[in-house]
Amino acid sequence: MAASSDNGTIAGNTKENLMYRLVERRKIWFLISLLGILPGILFIIWNLSTSGTLLPLSIDYTGGTQWEMRFAEPVAPTELGSVFVEAGFTDTKAFHVDDDRTVQVKFKNIDMARKEVIEQAIVERFGEFDERLYRSIGPAIGAEVSQAALLAVIAASVLILAYIALAFREITHPFRFGVAAIAALVHDVLITVSFLSIMNLVLGWELDALFLTATLTVIGFSVNDTIVIFDRIRENLRRRRGEPLSMVANRSIIETAQRSIATQVTALLVLAAILIFGGSTLRIFMATLIVGLVSGTYSSIFTATPLVVAWEEGSLLPRASKSVRTREQTAPA
Template sequence: MYHIVEKRKIWFTISLFSILPALLYMLWSTATRGQPLPLSIDYTGGTVWEVQFSQPVQPAAVRQVFVDAGYGDTTVFTVNNDFTAQIKFKPVNAEEKERLRQALEAQFGPFEELTYRSLGPSIGREVSQAALVALVAASILILLYIAWAFRSVPHPFRYGVAAVIALIHDVLVTLSFLSIMNLVAGWELDALTLTAILTVIGYSVNDTVVIFDRLRENFHRYRNENFAVVANRSIIETATRSIATQITVLLILVAILVLGGVTLQQFVATMLVGFVSGMYSSIFNATQILVAWDERSLFHRNGKKPVGQSAAATT
């Protein structure tokens, strides 16, 4: 049997280096930009312009017109059909808007303006705060629910804490990827990317609970065995199913990433990285946190190093 639990220091080290880019980026961005993350106009405020062309258009081609005009953080989506585009970009005055209109007409011909509205910075801040509150509230509810669901085993609260730590790990790994892509390709945290992160959280918790559930079953089945041994057995028994399930999802995401449009790339790539991180943290982090916590408790209770560290090697 492979001793996953025994090598947890290696897994924790890999996780540390995976989240380090996000932590460094947030420190740098806060010091230089006044905000920890590269927020899009969905959160900082900006302009939403919905137009209908007389010919089908590609979002990437429309966006390129704005990039050439100096608006590199523009996002473009088609709405309902390939003739209608929704364009989000930084606030502009009437003169700048007219220049953009002329540039679009030169590229795609005359078009009809359907809507043109501005999202103020105050509204953007409210959306940002609401998103943060939602994430914190979700973490607390997940912690409490898992603690209640695993009340039949000793220290059920630890299971909730371990699941939330794994969840935070996955969010930070995803933000590390976004931070790197912001420096390389100018990606920003928009509403669609936040949706991807929330989806990652759901998958991460689901995978973690599957392993915890097997751990609960084995804990009652092998009461006389060391906790580290039971934890290692539980991971081995569920890892194959978890990996197979995740690979199925990852293959679909890769197909969308390759075959989908440019406007979906950031959303899909973010989910792809997050799902890989969720698979990793469920197998290599969450249960290891429980084992480390258990052995630390034994150390303080007995005044000596617990046997749990080497116990996995005896199986």
């Protein structure tokens, strides 16, 4: 009878371990992550070789003028851009916004007298239009924002590493948890870069201040989700001494998954509503947040935690522990 009970316990543990082998499938998760960040890396290489910058920069960083016009009839961006080219602005960029009657043009800074001349030329060729947006900005503002953002990310990474090393000091190798959290953070930034690169090719999106703000927000969400899972791993390591880290990690992910997913779905519903009804001004910001939040949830479960286990096992690819293999062999069919 006792033997039967022991066999039942072994079989139950084996089935539980087989059912929730999330970190053991890390080869799949790492491959998905690689496919997600690869477009961004390739785009950075291509953009650096063609334009000398890592990403396509808006006038928030390069300096210039942004002019958005809405016409009574559809207007081709190339035809409108030709007006600026004829006026001497050969590096002008023009593209549709919202529909084929609204065109946004980006070009070098001009004074009001020059603007009036170009405006008159546009009216003569395409008719009257509504000016929805006109702003000029200097490159110094972009440089300041970029420097502040870079310092913020570096400071956040150092503080995250220090906090996790201190908070997890009771377990073995707390430093590894901090490194994994930062790796997930970098993963999410690269995913947003990949998203920007794809949208740049499709819709002409560029890196602006709102995109940078969205990326910094994504970093905060990503770290929060990762810390939640890591904290549960720390608690379970105390409760279940002797269990391999992979089994503890799987159990911790399952225990926190419902909370993490429910929180993110609630946030995504709000962001989706703003994306749909908030207008074109917030479109890049909201779309980036949505992609970043999804990536943050994914990286917390399928990137950060498997990285810690992989480091512990000394292998990026899963290796079944001896105790698990023994239970699988002895468990009844």
